[in-house]
Amino acid sequence: MLKAVIFDGAMLAQARPRQREGFFTMADATSLSWELKDDQGLTNNTQMFIGYDGATETVDSLIGVWLAYGALLDATTDAKIVGGQILIPLIRDASWKAAPATGNNVNQVMSLDFDNDFNSDVTPILIPAYKETQVNATSPRAPNLAATALAAFIAAILAGEGAVFPNSRAIHYLSALRKAFLTVRKVRNQRQRTTVG
Numbered sequence: 001m002l003k004a005v006i007f008d009g010a011m012l013a014q015a016r017p018r019q020r021e022g023f024f025t026m027a028d029a030t031s032l033s034w035e036l037k038d039d040q041g042l043t044n045n046t047q048m049f050i051g052y053d054g055a056t057e058t059v060d061s062l063i064g065v066w067l068a069y070g071a072l073l074d075a076t077t078d079a080k081i082v083g084g085q086i087l088i089p090l091i092r093d094a095s096w097k098a099a100p101a102t103g104n105n106v107n108q109v110m111s112l113d114f115d116n117d118f119n120s121d122v123t124p125i126l127i128p129a130y131k132e133t134q135v136n137a138t139s140p141r142a143p144n145l146a147a148t149a150l151a152a153f154i155a156a157i158l159a160g161e162g163a164v165f166p167n168s169r170a171i172h173y174l175s176a177l178r179k180a181f182l183t184v185r186k187v188r189n190q191r192q193r194t195t196v197g
Contacts, residue, residue: 031087032066036079043082046073052088062086104129109185110143112154118172125157125166126185135182143180 029049037043048069052062066086074081106128113122134147145151154177157166166174 030062030089032069032084033087034070034073034081034084036077037082038079044079045084054088062088100129101131104132107184107186109183110134110180111183112143112157112180113178114157114166114168114174115176115178116168116170116172117175118168118170121168121170122178123166123168123174127153128185130182141182143182145177145180 030052031047031049033045033047035043035045050065063086066084070081070084108129110127110130112125112127114125116123130143131147131149134144134150136142136144143150145154158174158176160166168174
């Protein structure tokens with residue numbers, strides 16, 4: 001199964017600790033990868049970096065490139081290609097906030113759990129370092145779903161953006177918000193650096 005995965009600059013910085021936001025020693029390349037399985041059932045992966053310009057090439061053309069190189073790879077190996085992914089690094093939009101606000105950290109998480117239109121599985125969408133103004137004043141452990149920005153985010157998830165609709169992992173439309181709650185999710189390697197109250 002082919003997956004197109006999109007990371008933002010912060011996720012890239014977390015994945016590659018040696019690089020700081022806004023300071024990269026080399027351009028982040030789009031990567032293609034394939035998962036291969038041998039006759040013993042063991043799997044391994046291979047990866048290829050490519051130059052990709054979203055202004056001149058479509059995602060469909062990028063998938064076509066993945067398929068073309070995959071066919072060439074298939075001819076060179078005795079393993080079976082069972083899937084893969086395309087990773088397109090992105091940078092933040094200039095209109096977003098320039099610096100984080102003080103007083104909250106990414107270990108403090110709001111979880112929005114959505115139902116889908118097919119089964120009873122829940123799809124969580126997390127908001128790290130949620131704004132304190134989005135917490136219910138009378139119930140400090142509950143989100144305030146009427147808060148303007150939070151209500152707009154939830155509505156957009158259910159309505160879709162253009163022709164793109166958030167889905168469950170099994171690709172079923174999200175149909176309603178089932179529950180929302182606040183939790184703590186420690187980010188690896190940050191346990192000694194952050195305090196969650």
